[in-house]
Amino acid sequence: MGENGDNNYYYNNYDYNKAHNELDPHVAMAGTALILGLASIPLCFFLNIGVVIGGIAIVMALLSKGTMEKFLPQARRAVIFGILGIVLGYSVMIYDVHKVLTDPQYHEQLNQMSQQMNGVSFDDMLKEIGVSLDGN
16 A cells, blocks of 8 residues: 555555565566566577576566565566466467478478488488378
């Protein structure tokens, strides 16, 4: 509750100062978790790094609570952004796998890239482990 009876936070309010004290390790960890959660959203488009960073943000936000009764505002936002980064990262991964398996142009491009990088096409690697995409 703010000092005027409303729910606004003021600088001389105890709750505001507790949530924004940079010297408190819980606040610093929640702030770091918030930054990682925000970074996980755009990074989910690059090698699924966003999934890992989103998970780290969630863990750090949970650890920042410590023995406090409630989460800090930064920690709540970090959990939300971390979950969003994880969901978006897995969605991008599922879309990419679906696109490679259903679109012949992307499948051929994957075979060419695999041939250049590994010396064996992607289809040949799948045949070596006993998987066939043709249904045979």
